[in-house]
Amino acid sequence: MAKRIPVIAANWKMFKTKDEALEFIFAVNAAVPSRDEVESIICAPAILLNLLVKREGEHIRIGAQNMHYADEGAFTGENSPAQVKTAGAEYILIGHSERRSLFNETDKDVNLKMHAAFKYDLAPILCIGEQLDTREANKTKEVLDVQLDKAFEGVSKEQALKTIVAYEPVWAIGTGKTATPQMANDTIKDVRAKLSDLYGAEVAAQVRILYGGSVKPDNIESLLQESDIDGALIGGAALDHKNFLTFTKAAKNK
């Protein structure tokens, strides 16, 4: 079985002006590991995509953070899949917990966006995660299984293989609370088991599954040492280009 190439994805959320984005990309372009060693991705606000795509170095990849699932239409303020694609993005974050909780995105929306991503040849980074009360009630697997069932409804094996899953416990996002590496790995193993139920063991063994939630330079190595954690989706700490490079180097050594 081919090795799973590690992924480091920065989620810039609603941070960085044009000048700050340029400073970042010029700082990391030549310094990240090669694409066949690590997939180094910047998920940027839509308005910065084109700027970054024009300047991305050979080993950097650009993703968007959200899109509408419709081909086009009267949806003021939204971006279509074709707009994201033709801006040059290769990846799309789908179902981030901030989209789910602050913008009322449902599992159905997530599924429609998955299909829109495949239609426009964008690789989905599908975000799933549980709330604190779910974890405390020992219902994490149950909740994640439902999120996965719904997100992957109607998705083929070939499409599933193009998907990156990001497990982000909601209680660990931006809080400074990280799941312990072992806790994250155990949950990610459950996610892989669910993918195996849906698509078979061979597909499940190839899908990259990331951890996200208060990843920092001082915990990235211990997280990546775990068997099933294939990389990280990082918010706050990845706004700093030096940290981003630290994360990509840690992934190269996985």
Ligand SMILES: O=C(CO)COP(=O)(O)O
């Ligand atoms: O939401 C996240 C990445 O998508 C995680 O954010 P933090 O790394 O800031 O906790």
